[in-house]
Amino acid sequence: MNVINISSSCNSDFVRQVEEESGQQLSLCYQCGKCTAGCPYTTEYDIPVSQIIRLTQAGQKELVLKSKSLWLCATCESCTARCPNKIDVARIMDVLRHMARREGYSGVKTVKTFWDSFLHSVQKNGRVFEVGLLANYISHTGRFWTDFGLGRKVLPKGKIHFKPSAMQGKEEVAKIFRRYVEESTK
Ligand code: SF4
Ligand code: SF4
Numbered sequence: 001m002n003v004i005n006i007s008s009s010c011n012s013d014f015v016r017q018v019e020e021e022s023g024q025q026l027s028l029c030y031q032c033g034k035c036t037a038g039c040p041y042t043t044e045y046d047i048p049v050s051q052i053i054r055l056t057q058a059g060q061k062e063l064v065l066k067s068k069s070l071w072l073c074a075t076c077e078s079c080t081a082r083c084p085n086k087i088d089v090a091r092i093m094d095v096l097r098h099m100a101r102r103e104g105y106s107g108v109k110t111v112k113t114f115w116d117s118f119l120h121s122v123q124k125n126g127r128v129f130e131v132g133l134l135a136n137y138i139s140h141t142g143r144f145w146t147d148f149g150l151g152r153k154v155l156p157k158g159k160i161h162f163k164p165s166a167m168q169g170k171e172e173v174a175k176i177f178r179r180y181v182e183e184s185t186k
């Protein structure tokens with residue numbers, strides 16, 4: 001078990017900001033561990049989700065925002081559903097990930113790059129265009145042979161299209177991205 005020293009000073013601005021952005025009251029958590037017990041990614045996390053909540057309560061900004069767990073979270077909401085105190089834990093993870101992104105913490109670089117490529121594709125095409133996403137991801141990570149075997153199986157089945165499909169409401173989707181950028185730079 002990793003021992004994390006939280007005796008260093010509490011960043012209360014960080015605690016306040018997480019509570020404001022998530023609309024959740026961190027002090028309600030009494031560390032029962034039910035969120036961690038139900039989290040499908042606990043085995044991959046460097047810090048289990050209940051400990052992320054504890055560290056956030058204790059204002060340990062640096063430790064929390066550099067955690068790989070934020071980037072591996074699948075937003076499955078199992079933690080939220082299991083919390084006896086009705087804390088929206090998945091929402092807190094989301095807020096922390098946004099905060100980490102804003103403040104330049106890269107977490108797991110390949111996962112962040114995948115997310116960025118996914119979002120870029122949706123912004124540009126109104127929905128995800130798989131080939132564009134892959135090209136973007138590979139060019140930024142150099143992982144040319146990732147899922148190569150899978151690609152060989154899927155291609156003959158015609159599951160992959162080489163041109164983005166036309167989509168209604170593309171401009172509306174682009175507006176959502178523009179609004180996000182405007183809001184987050186205020
Ligand atoms: S939302 Fe994230 S932290 Fe919560 S259970 Fe799912 S993967 Fe784990
Ligand atoms: S389930 Fe809720 S109360 Fe229990 S550790 Fe997780 S966040 Fe805290």
